[in-house]
Amino acid sequence: MISQALQLAAAFVVARYIYRKFTQISLADLQGPPSKSWLAGNIIDLFADSTGMLGARWQSVYGTVMKLNPQIFTENAILVTDPAALHYIFQGEGSASRFIRAPEWYAMADLLAGQCIGAVEGEVHKRHRKGIRPAFGVPETRALLPVFNAIAQKLCEKWEGIIALERGDSAVLNVSEWISKAALDTFGEVAFDYQFGGLDEKPTPLSQAMPTVLLETFGTTSAAQLVLLSILQYVPLSLIRYVLNDAPITGILPGIGYVRNTNKESERILRELIVDRRKMMSEGDKKKDIMGHILRAGLSEDPTSKLTDYEIVSELRFLLLAGQETSANTLTWALWELAKYPEIQTKLREEIAEARSNKAGKDFTTQDLQAMPLLNAVIKETLRFTPVVQNMFRENLTDDVLPLSSPITLKSGRSVKELPIPKGTKIYCNVTGYNMNPALWGEDAHVFNPQRWLNQDNESSNTLGMYANLMTFSAGAKGCIGWRFAVMQLQNLLSELIEKFEFALPEKGPKVVRANCMATQPMIEGQYEKGPQLPLVVRRAA
Numbered sequence: 280m281i282s283q284a285l286q287l288a289a290a291f292v293v294a295r296y297i298y299r300k301f302t303q304i305s306l307a308d309l310q311g312p313p314s315k316s317w318l319a320g321n322i323i324d325l326f327a328d329s330t331g332m333l334g335a336r337w338q339s340v341y342g343t344v345m346k347l348n349p350q351i352f353t354e355n356a357i358l359v360t361d362p363a364a365l366h367y368i369f370q371g372e373g374s375a376s377r378f379i380r381a382p383e384w385y386a387m388a389d390l391l392a393g394q395c396i397g398a399v400e401g402e403v404h405k406r407h408r409k410g411i412r413p414a415f416g417v418p419e420t421r422a423l424l425p426v427f428n429a430i431a432q433k434l435c436e437k438w439e440g441i442i443a444l445e446r447g448d449s450a451v452l453n454v455s456e457w458i459s460k461a462a463l464d465t466f467g468e469v470a471f472d473y474q475f476g477g478l479d480e481k482p483t484p485l486s487q488a489m490p491t492v493l494l495e496t497f498g499t500t501s502a503a504q505l506v507l508l509s510i511l512q513y514v515p516l517s518l519i520r521y522v523l524n525d526a527p528i529t530g531i532l533p534g535i536g537y538v539r540n541t542n543k544e545s546e547r548i549l550r551e552l553i554v555d556r557r558k559m560m561s562e563g564d565k566k567k568d569i570m571g572h573i574l575r576a577g578l579s580e581d582p583t584s585k586l587t588d589y590e591i592v593s594e595l596r597f598l599l600l601a602g603q604e605t606s607a608n609t610l611t612w613a614l615w616e617l618a619k620y621p622e623i624q625t626k627l628r629e630e631i632a633e634a635r636s637n638k639a640g641k642d643f644t645t646q647d648l649q650a651m652p653l654l655n656a657v658i659k660e661t662l663r664f665t666p667v668v669q670n671m672f673r674e675n676l677t678d679d680v681l682p683l684s685s686p687i688t689l690k691s692g693r694s695v696k697e698l699p700i701p702k703g704t705k706i707y708c709n710v711t712g713y714n715m716n717p718a719l720w721g722e723d724a725h726v727f728n729p730q731r732w733l734n735q736d737n738e739s740s741n742t743l744g745m746y747a748n749l750m751t752f753s754a755g756a757k758g759c760i761g762w763r764f765a766v767m768q769l770q771n772l773l774s775e776l777i778e779k780f781e782f783a784l785p786e787k788g789p790k791v792v793r794a795n796c797m798a799t800q801p802m803i804e805g806q807y808e809k810g811p812q813l814p815l816v817v818r819r820a821a
């Protein structure tokens with residue numbers, strides 16, 4: 280009986296394969312990079328890349344849409360950097376429901392944060408987005424600036440203290456670690472009035488775990504993990520939840536035990552905070568942090584935006600991941616670039632000093648920060664040059680045709696201006712390739728050059744993305760909801776740090792690489808086990 284069932288199943292798989300081979304739209308004529316791994320295909324190359332520029336390099340060889348060799352158990356995969364194709368996928372009419380986040384990836388979001396906005400699709404996603412949107416408007420974000428300021432001042436005082444202890448005017452600091460602590464402390468306060476204690480070096484169990492959770496999960500992505508990820512797409516989410524949260528698989532995914540503990544701890548703390556806050560709200564509390572906005576929005580009985588308590592906890596956990604490492608790493612990369620280009624750093628310090636001279640000792644307002652052209656140019660250029668999220672993962676629910684902004688040449692020599700793709704194609708929407716496309720950003724697209732933003736004529740005419748025509752915050756209905764928050768935090772921290780300190784590369788410093796741990800993190804070659812490191816000489820500014 281069992282052998283008959285197996286034979287039947289095998290016959291079904293073969294028949295399905297043959298049927299799809301002859302009826303499916305074929306991507307065989309599309310160019311693409313060769314693969315060294317039959318198990319993990321080119322996907323492992325994307326994760327193992329330590330330059331953060333693989334997508335841009337491939338683009339220059341294979342064009343703006345290329346075929347990838349997917350990992351085993353996945354039929355079709357492409358990498359897209361073409362502006363018109365990305366516009367169609369992210370901002371085209373009805374695109375959010377035709378191009379979904381690939382299921383294996385929202386399963387990962389579910390593992391890391393529970394039933395959050397990153398782990399849901401369709402109408403449920405719309406409800407989640409509507410439920411948290413009240414926390415991310417312009418006035419709500421601007422109201423957070425005093426907290427950003429206070430923590431930036433605290434970070435500066437810490438560094439002053441360390442430099443004083445060194446009895447000189449400088450010290451070599453792992454700026455990555457410090458910025459991460461500052462970002463976590465900021466997030467704790469503005470999100471749910473919680474003291475993570477990072478800068479005070481009195482860490483809570485949660486603050487110790489959070490900065491490395493992405494690293495533990497994705498830091499050294501192996502072929503086995505990618506195969507597992509591929510299998511996930513065929514498994515119902517409820518089973519995945521059980522396997523990821525409870526099943527004994529710590530041997531296959533070593534980071535998972537760690538992630539599970541972090542999840543439990545964060546859920547416990549957040550549930551307690553929600554209970555306390557509800558009580559305070561019933562007594563008239565009007566705190567305007569992210570949790571306050573979400574809970575207040577949840578008071579309405581509107582089913583199109585109402586979130587359950589578990590969903591609110593998941594949302595806050597997701598926001599912690601989405602909002603902390605992304606901003607922290609972007610700022611760290613900005614300091615790295617400014618250390619490499621001291622002349623830009625000096626000009627920026629002059630711009631900040633001039634703005635400060637008009638403030639009579641007061642803190643910068645959002646208008647002051649907006650009015651500094653070089654500061655904003657450095658931020659945009661860092662977001663363009665080192666996007667911390669390198670790929671967005673999408674999958675099309677129906678056969679579709681991607682429009683292309685410029686023709687691509689197929690293996691057969693034919694040139695096409697649009698590309699039919701079969702249903703279920705894994706689409707790697709590559710941010711670095713788009714952000715470094717010379718047709719959009721000029722022949723020096725591969726060079727860090729904030730000047731390009733000071734010349735309005737150079738700004739790309741393509742209208743894609745949430746900010747500055749960049750793909751860094753993604754785009755459309757699932758684009759980054761926290762981009763204003765991130766930009767304001769970058770403006771605030773960068774202006775405070777550059778005003779007070781000079782940054783330089785250490786002499787004979789180690790080789791720093793861009794490790795792709797879902798967020799692009801600085802690591803020292805050969806020292807991955809030590810986690811993110813970016814040693815810079817930090818000197819009191821003259």
Ligand code: HEM
Nearest residue numbers: 601602605606609668671751752753757759760761764765
């Ligand atoms: C430099 C900093 C940041 C970068 C580069 C960044 C990037 C991104 C990207 C690329 C996505 C979209 C992924 C996709 O389309 O599949 C995204 C989504 C998201 N981000 Fe950010 N992010 C940053 C900061 C933040 C901050 C500060 C917050 C919150 C405080 C935040 C909250 C979110 C949320 C909630 C989503 C999911 C949106 C949805 O599914 O509708 N992000 N972010």
